[in-house]
Amino acid sequence: MQSTFCPSLCSAGKTLPHRSRVAATLEGMIKDSSGAAMSGSKARVRNTLTSQSRTVTTNVEGFFRAEHLAVGTYEIEVEQA
Numbered sequence: 604m605q606s607t608f609c610p611s612l613c614s615a616g617k618t619l620p621h622r623s624r625v626a627a628t629l630e631g632m633i634k635d636s637s638g639a640a641m642s643g644s645k646a647r648v649r650n651t652l653t654s655q656s657r658t659v660t661t662n663v664e665g666f667f668r669a670e671h672l673a674v675g676t677y678e679i680e681v682e683q684a
Contacts, residue, residue: 630668633661633681640665643684651676 629648633641642663649656652675661667 625674626670627672627674628668628670629672629677629679630666631679633665633667641681641683645682645684647680647682648672649678649680651678 631646633644633646635641640661640663642661642665644661644665645658646661646667646669647656647658648669650673653673655673657669657672659667659669
């Protein structure tokens with residue numbers, strides 16, 4: 604089944620006393636070819652440089668959010684529920 608992915612990448616920096624840390628958040632909506640939300644689907648977010656990955660589950664609206672990611676380029680694979 605073909606799915607549509609609508610990503611939104613947000614980067615946020617936190618400044619801590621004596622050091623700083625930068626992290627990213629990747630969020631989006633997963634929809635099928637008819638535009639219906641793919642709720643309960645698994646979205647695997649993988650850093651293309653380090654191959655580290657995290658899997659998150661979409662909510663009833665097809666929305667997912669992966670937080671506290673290292674800044675970089677990511678590949679996303681979706682597995683239908």
